[in-house]
Amino acid sequence: MKDLLKKLDKAFENRVRLGIMSSLVVNEYLDFNAIKQLLGLTDGNLASHMKALEKKEYVAFEKEFLGRKPKTKYFATKKGVKAFEAHINALEQIIKNDHTY
Amino acid sequence: MKEKYVDDISEVKDILHRSTRTITLNGLSGISAGLIALMGAYAAKLYVFNNQSFISSLPPELTTDSQFKLIIISLCTFLAAASLAFFITKRTTKEDKRTNMSSQSKKLLYHLLTPLLTGGVICILLISMNLVQLIPGMSLSFYGIALISTDKYTFSDLNKLGLAHIILGILAVSFLKFGMVLWMIGFGILHIVYGLFIQYGAKS
Numbered sequence: 467m468k469d470l471l472k473k474l475d476k477a478f479e480n481r482v483r484l485g486i487m488s489s490l491v492v493n494e495y496l497d498f499n500a501i502k503q504l505l506g507l508t509d510g511n512l513a514s515h516m517k518a519l520e521k522k523e524y525v526a527f528e529k530e531f532l533g534r535k536p537k538t539k540y541f542a543t544k545k546g547v548k549a550f551e552a553h554i555n556a557l558e559q560i561i562k563n564d565h566t567y
Numbered sequence: 568m569k570e571k572y573v574d575d576i577s578e579v580k581d582i583l584h585r586s587t588r589t590i591t592l593n594g595l596s597g598i599s600a601g602l603i604a605l606m607g608a609y610a611a612k613l614y615v616f617n618n619q620s621f622i623s624s625l626p627p628e629l630t631t632d633s634q635f636k637l638i639i640i641s642l643c644t645f646l647a648a649a650s651l652a653f654f655i656t657k658r659t660t661k662e663d664k665r666t667n668m669s670s671q672s673k674k675l676l677y678h679l680l681t682p683l684l685t686g687g688v689i690c691i692l693l694i695s696m697n698l699v700q701l702i703p704g705m706s707l708s709f710y711g712i713a714l715i716s717t718d719k720y721t722f723s724d725l726n727k728l729g730l731a732h733i734i735l736g737i738l739a740v741s742f743l744k745f746g747m748v749l750w751m752i753g754f755g756i757l758h759i760v761y762g763l764f765i766q767y768g769a770k771s
Contacts, residue, residue, distance in 0.1 A: 484575060488582040493671075496586070504586055554579065557572050 470563065473556035475549050477522050482507065482515045487550045490525060490542040498538050516540070524549055587671060588720055593659045594766025596652035601758030603651065607644030608751050611637060621747045625700045634694050641690070675720040682713040703746035707753045708736030728761050 478484045485505045489496060496504075502512050519525045524546030528539045542550070612618060615637045616625065629637065686709025693701050714729030732753050739749040 478575075481575065481578060484579060485582050488579045489586040492583050492587050504582070554576070557576050560572050561569065561576065 470556055470560050473552065474560075475553040475556075477519065477524065477549070478553045480515065482511065483519055484553075486512070486515060486519060487524065487542065487546065490540060491547055491550055495528075495539040495541040498540065501540065519546070522546075522549075592652075592721060592725075592765065593655050594762040594764070596655040597758045597762025597765065599651045599655065599762075600648040601755045601760075601762060603644055603648040604754035604758065605751060607640060607647075608747065608755065610640050610644075612747070614640065621751065622745060623747075624744050625702075625746060627700065628697050629694070629699055634697075637694055637699070638691055645687070671720055675717055678716040678720065679713050682709055682716060685709060686713070700743045700746060701740060703750035704736045704738075704740035706736075707732045707739055707750060710754070711736060728757060731757055 478487060482505065486501060489501055489504055498512070498516075501507075502509065505512070507515075516525065520527070523543055525540055526543050527541070530537055530539065608621075612621065615629070615633045619626075686706060689709070690702050690706050693699070693705060711729040711732030711734075714725045714732065718724075718726040718729070735749045735753040735757075739746045742749075
């Protein structure tokens with residue numbers, strides 16, 4: 467059990483970060499507002515959690531211009547996808563190994 | 568503590584699901600599409616096929632005038648059903664902010680329209696080549712394929728409806744005499760049944 471807990475990724479301990487990562491894993495890319503709407507977050511809240519994931523190099527972004535409007539596209543990096551999968555596997559094993567459920 | 572992990576997993580599942588799907592079809596859009604299809608079939612019988620019985624092979628040759636009428640009736644039926652479904656869906660989706668509209672709607676439209684327009688063009692060509700008998704089967708099959716290819720992007724289970732249309736389409740080509748009836752069963756009755764089912768059946 468202790469070993470399994472060690473496999474959990476600290477970066478995904480927070481529900482919001484887990485949510486951001488989930489949405490980026492299944493979508494090629496999403497823009498900031500789409501994620502915000504999807505998860506029901508405020509600008510500041512999403513920005514700070516996104517920053518944390520960027521620092522871990524789990525997500526990255528590209529800026530492009532639609533006419534004059536800047537648009538930020540976020541996507542999951544390979545490292546991020548791998549970490550996410552490992553985290554989910556660990557979660558599932560912890561739940562499976564626990565017989566109180 | 569364990570509860571947190573279980574919640575984490577279900578939250579992830581929920582987001583994976585929501586973030587790839589754009590719309591929930593309203594049952595009313597299915598019912599209205601079905602009724603319009605039946606009206607379209609009746610209009611074709613009346614104005615193009617000289618009021619011949621629904622259970623009989625479609626005429627192998629149409630006059631240019633009838634060909635033109637058939638194309639117009641088909642387009643009007645399609646546009647009426649599609650735009651009504653679109654407005655009903657749009658109205659209900661607005662109230663429901665859970666979805667990720669922007670990037671996924673484009674994918675949904677792409678996956679829906681590619682098979683649909685291909686089928687549409689082929690059907691118009693078939694009409695102009697006087698192969699009207701194949702139209703019911705072709706339109707059913709292409710529509711079924713279009714539904715199945717959108718399955719990943721909507722909340723509603725469209726693949727069963729799509730599969731049913733494909734089977735009816737193949738039957739309609741095998742038994743040309745029943746083409747018109749099978750077309751009405753597919754586009755008319757199945758839509759209405761499906762609409763009633765999601766409107767009233769799924770909630771209870």
